[in-house]
Amino acid sequence: MGAEPNITGITRGGTAWIPQFAVALDEGKCIGCGRCYKVCPRDVLTIVQRAVDDVDFDDDDDDDDDSDNSFMTLTNPMDCIGCEACSRVCPKACFTHEALPVAA
Ligand code: SF4
Numbered sequence: 279m280g281a282e283p284n285i286t287g288i289t290r291g292g293t294a295w296i297p298q299f300a301v302a303l304d305e306g307k308c309i310g311c312g313r314c315y316k317v318c319p320r321d322v323l324t325i326v327q328r329a330v331d332d333v334d335f336d337d338d339d340d341d342d343d344d345s346d347n348s349f350m351t352l353t354n355p356m357d358c359i360g361c362e363a364c365s366r367v368c369p370k371a372c373f374t375h376e377a378l379p380v381a382a
């Protein structure tokens with residue numbers, strides 16, 4: 279028995295493509311900007327508040343509108359379609375994506 283084939287998609291024009299599913303999100307690097315949440319079409323992500331002990335009250339990272347008081351989590355990873363929109367807008371490269379086998 280060989281390995282299970284990866285999940286593949288196809289464009290309207292008939293070109294095959296391999297979805298890259300979000301398999302991890304580095305919550306330590308995340309600044310809670312919400313960009314990924316806004317573009318995700320599948321409600322995979324949820325933003326949560328950091329515990330008070332973890333909040334950096336001396337936010338000196340020169341972000342204008344971003345807050346380190348919250349971070350994003352992968353709450354519904356099984357709904358991900360592997361579009362990678364989240365990574366395209368993430369300013370901190372928080373996401374890890376992988377192609378996955380059909381049976382995963
Ligand atoms: S790859 Fe697409 S569907 Fe999956 S979490 Fe990112 S934006 Fe959402």
Ligand code: SF4
Nearest residue numbers: 308309311312314368
């Ligand atoms: S776009 Fe990146 S930094 Fe912003 S909330 Fe999402 S994971 Fe965090």
